[in-house]
Amino acid sequence: MRTALVIGTGLIGTSAALALAGRGVHVHLRDHDPDAARTAAARGAGTDQAPEGPVDLVIVSVPPAHVAATLAAAIRDGLGRGYIDVASVKGGPRRELEALGADLSGYLGTHPMAGRERSGPMAATADLFEGRPWVLTPTRDTDTEVLNLALELVALCRAVPVVMDADDHDRAVALVSHTPHLLSSMVAARLRDADETAVRLCGQGIRDVTRIAASDPRLWVEILSANPGPVAEILAAVAADLDETVRALRALEAADDDKREEGAAGLEDVLRRGNAGRSRVPGKHGAAPAAYETVTVLIGDQPGELARIFADAGRAGVNIEDVRIEHATGQQAGLIQLMVEPGAVASLTATLRDQGWSLRQ
Template sequence: MRTALVIGTGLIGTSAALALSGRGVRVHLTDHDPSRAQTAAALGAGTDEAPGGPVDLAVVAVPPARVAETVAGAQRRGLARGYLDVASVKGGPRRELEALGGDLTAYLGTHPMAGRERSGPLAATADLFEGRPWVLTPTAATETEVLNLALELVSLCRAVPVVMDADAHDRAVALVSHTPQLLSSLVAARLEDADETAVRLCGQGIRDVTRIAASDPAMWIDILSANPGPVAEILSAVASDLEETVRALRALESADEEKRHGGAAGIEDVLRRGNTGRERVPGKHGAAPAAYESVTVLIGDQPGQLAKIFADAGRAGVNIEDVRIEHATGQQAGLIQLMVEPAAAPGLTAALREKGWSIRQ
């Protein structure tokens, strides 16, 4: 691939353009808002000048509802040898493209499983896709050349290709991406009118659950409008679980011991099912999640503190598998949880204590 055209210079389009430009591909940028393409060009993502002829690959990075018309229009103008989109829904746009008379042989629907809470070209990074799954949904009609161009794009972006059926992809992302977004927003919405005293008690749990609730509503309306059925089915199942959980909690208020026992059993059931489901989430390098042990350390909110604790752990010969930080409310300090292999925890604890760190049990 020597040349590419990125149509749509938001977070995903600009990030792909930055990755391609950084690896020697000449990238042309266009957007319905010329100022966004100019911003992306200023960031080093390519040029906002129109290509002089057909490019090798056109990357369509527009909302799902606009994918089909954008691809069809680009094909009519002969802008590229191959066309792919990076929208988060795959089945509907492909059927719409077919209905518009688009050339399915030169088109491939894809979806990089990466993103951020922020949007727009200024949020883009060249390493956004590194190590992340990038779904490809070829069909029997897809030309080999187009599939190879898509695989080259994924490789240049340092992502991991995953081949799926388009409709299976849409059901999967409804479960692992679209429903979590709505549930996060539903929990965060409870905070809108909450008493300030309650909000000041927010800890890491509520921060974890509501992190993605900061996402752009307009973007998510576009996504959910393109995949409403699968998301509604999952939310319906969640609603049934919620109803059962509410009944179980009400039973715990009862003076009847048998009802309280049944309520506790109902709560335990959903918690245990949650444990089982969480264990299926891939861990480090895609393997089954390991049972790490946490070494919790009090850390000041000053420059260099994180670097110092990581250096001290490195000198102790301990590999940090994961990190979590819980900031203290109203204080210039917090707790950092260093996740390590269980066998390494005692040695790390002793080494950090020797260096003067305050270990919390």
């Protein structure tokens, strides 16, 4: 791949352009907002000048509702040898393209499973896709050349290609992306009118649950509007669980011992099913989740502290498998949780104590 045209210079489009430009591809940028294209160009993502002829690959990175029309126009105008989109839904745009009479042999639907809470070209980074799955949804009509171009794009962005059927993809992202976003927003919405004393008690749990609720609502309306059926089906199943859970909690308020036991059993059932589902989430490097031990350490909020504790872990010969920080309310300190292999706990804790760190149970 020597040349590419990115249509849509938001977070995803500009991030792909930055990755390609950084690896020697001559990237052209186009956006309905010329200022956005100029901003992306100023960041080194390519040029906002139109290409002189067909490029190797046209990457359409526009909201789902506009994908089919944008692709159809690009194909009609012969802008490239191959065409892909990076929308978060795949079945709908393909069917819309078919209805528009577009030649689908040069088209391949894709979806990089990466993003941020911020949007726009200023939020883009060349490493956004590194190590992340990038779904490809070829059909029997897809030219091998286009598939190879898409695979080259994924490799240049240092992502991991995953081949799926388009409708299977849409059902999958409804489960692992779209529904969680709605549920996060619903929980976060409870905080809007909550008493200030309650909000001040927010800990890491509520921060984890509501993190993705900070995303752009207009963008998510467009995403959800393109995949409403699968999301509604999953939410209906969640609603049934919520109804059962409410009944279980009400039963715990009853004076009758049998009803209270029934309520406790109902709660335990949903919690155990949650345990079983959580255990299926891939762990480090996509492997099965490992049973790590957590070493919790008090850490000051000042420059160099993270570097120092990681250096001390290295001195102990311990690999940190994962890390979390829980910030203390109203204090310039927090608790850092270092996840390590069980056999490494003794060596790590001994070294950290020798280096003056304050450990917590």
